[in-house]
Amino acid sequence: MIPPQFEYYAPHSVDEAVALLTRFDGESKVLAGGHSLIPLMKLRLAAPRVLVDINRIANLAYIREDGAQLKIGATTRTNDLLDSPLLAKSYPILTDAAQQIADPLVRNLGTVGGNLCHGDPGNDLPACMLALGAEMAVVGPNGPRTILASEFYRDTFVTALESTEVLVEVRIPKSRPRQGNAYHKIEKRIGDFAMAGVATNLVLDGSGRVEFAGIGLTGVGPTALAATQAASVLVGQMPDESHLAHSARLAQEAAQPTSDLRGPMEYKRAMVSVLVRRVLGRSLARARGGA
Amino acid sequence: MAAVSRPVTHAASLTSTGGSVVRVQTIVNGQAVAAEVEPRTLLVHFLREVLGLTGTHIGCDTSHCGACTVHLDGKPVKSCTVLAVQATGREVRTVEGLEVGGKLSPVQEAFVAEHGLQCGFCTSGMMMTATALLKKNPNPSEDEIRDAIRGNLCRCTGYVNIVKAIRLAGQKMQSAAETRGGPA
Numbered sequence: 131m132i133p134p135q136f137e138y139y140a141p142h143s144v145d146e147a148v149a150l151l152t153r154f155d156g157e158s159k160v161l162a163g164g165h166s167l168i169p170l171m172k173l174r175l176a177a178p179r180v181l182v183d184i185n186r187i188a189n190l191a192y193i194r195e196d197g198a199q200l201k202i203g204a205t206t207r208t209n210d211l212l213d214s215p216l217l218a219k220s221y222p223i224l225t226d227a228a229q230q231i232a233d234p235l236v237r238n239l240g241t242v243g244g245n246l247c248h249g250d251p252g253n254d255l256p257a258c259m260l261a262l263g264a265e266m267a268v269v270g271p272n273g274p275r276t277i278l279a280s281e282f283y284r285d286t287f288v289t290a291l292e293s294t295e296v297l298v299e300v301r302i303p304k305s306r307p308r309q310g311n312a313y314h315k316i317e318k319r320i321g322d323f324a325m326a327g328v329a330t331n332l333v334l335d336g337s338g339r340v341e342f343a344g345i346g347l348t349g350v351g352p353t354a355l356a357a358t359q360a361a362s363v364l365v366g367q368m369p370d371e372s373h374l375a376h377s378a379r380l381a382q383e384a385a386q387p388t389s390d391l392r393g394p395m396e397y398k399r400a401m402v403s404v405l406v407r408r409v410l411g412r413s414l415a416r417a418r419g420g421a
Numbered sequence: 422m423a424a425v426s427r428p429v430t431h432a433a434s435l436t437s438t439g440g441s442v443v444r445v446q447t448i449v450n451g452q453a454v455a456a457e458v459e460p461r462t463l464l465v466h467f468l469r470e471v472l473g474l475t476g477t478h479i480g481c482d483t484s485h486c487g488a489c490t491v492h493l494d495g496k497p498v499k500s501c502t503v504l505a506v507q508a509t510g511r512e513v514r515t516v517e518g519l520e521v522g523g524k525l526s527p528v529q530e531a532f533v534a535e536h537g538l539q540c541g542f543c544t545s546g547m548m549m550t551a552t553a554l555l556k557k558n559p560n561p562s563e564d565e566i567r568d569a570i571r572g573n574l575c576r577c578t579g580y581v582n583i584v585k586a587i588r589l590a591g592q593k594m595q596s597a598a599e600t601r602g603g604p605a
Contacts, residue, residue, distance in 0.1 A: 185507065236572060321572065
């Protein structure tokens with residue numbers, strides 16, 4: 131299979147990319163790692179007339195703490211997340227997720243920005259960003275703006291990113307003492323999309339009470355979902371098994387799975403509950419200084 | 422079939438021109454190559470049909486099976502999901518580039534010794550992934566090997582011997598390095 135014909139542009143700056151997207155508005159797509167877009171084009175599910183390849187833009191791949199934020203550049207490869215000692219130490223949710231995204235070969239090209247902007251509810255990083263309270267830094271014809279992850283996902287394959295905008299980086303609140311987070315998904319076979327996936331993030335205060343909680347769900351709705359009620363019931367608690375079970379019940383209610391080849395909706399819903407308990411437990415252990 | 426392509430000899434640059442033809446200028450197995458192709462030409466088709474390097478196979482064509490694995494700047498990638506033009510200015514290595522001076526690489530030798538193949542269709546991709554793994558991690562455990570080849574499918578299910586072959590290659594490369602007094 132080969133993709134339909136298109137015109138190819140490889141800009142060397144974000145401004146140039148935005149200019150191209152503006153010039154070809156409505157008929158262009160950004161090419162990053164290409165591991166969602168190129169298969170879609172081969173299958174004729176997408177046929178953009180113009181591709182704007184952002185891989186030649188310098189300084190768009192990085193992982194660094196800057197002030198109160200962790201910043202990850204849009205063309206950072208998935209395997210770069212996995213290889214980062216900073217993430218393994220302070221943001222293990224992203225190491226967990228990277229380890230479970232597709233396979234090692236795909237991870238050498240697939241990008242953080244592509245995973246976030248594709249808008250597939252089966253992508254793993256959106257749920258992580260919802261749990262972490264991240265924001266997307268984008269640039270468009272009117273300059274830069276930021277969009278909260280919680281306002282970014284509108285519908286399947288539909289995000290708040292305008293067709294003339296480029297995601298430049300994702301910004302995550304800097305890791306704090308007594309913070310713990312984790313991600314886990316159940317997949318039917320290696321490299322497949324999640325039957326259900328759960329991202330959780332907890333920050334404890336000095337006494338061990340939950341100060342902040344975030345929960346994101348993968349693959350159980352039209353978009354990645356923030357289980358906000360399930361998270362907020364944890365805040366202020368000294369969390370024990372009963373709190374985790376309560377949160378898991380609420381997350382299960384927030385899930386909107388559909389039945390498909392990856393499983394019946396009842397099963398997926400049940401798995402959300404199992405995973406929330408399990409992943410919250412791991413986050414808690416990490417926040418308390420364990421593994 | 423794939424791309425309308427014609428090799429060109431003149432030097433040009435710039436991948437940012439738009440239009441229906443792009444220039445690919447890359448290094449494949451140590452040799453500089455240049456050609457003009459349609460933008461939609463995939464790297465695997467470029468290698469097989471423009472350069473005649475048919476050791477890289479087309480399997481699933483949807484980035485699942487890994488039969489098309491090549492190295493792009495030293496990292497294994499699925500060449501059915503990379504545009505040829507994206508290789509411009511970068512280095513590509515295919516299975517044809519594994520042997521040196523007519524001598525099989527340690528990975529190739531180990532696949533022979535352990536019979537790390539049945540039908541052979543996945544083999545070139547497996548060996549490219551194995552070569553990259555051993556460069557990064559010279560002494561991988563069985564689990565690490567199995568994790569590394571998650572993106573390479575063997576439909577004959579001959580994984581046991583493939584894993585053995587990769588272990589053997591790692592051991593041979595290590596003992597060769599020790600004999601040379603290099604880092605273990």
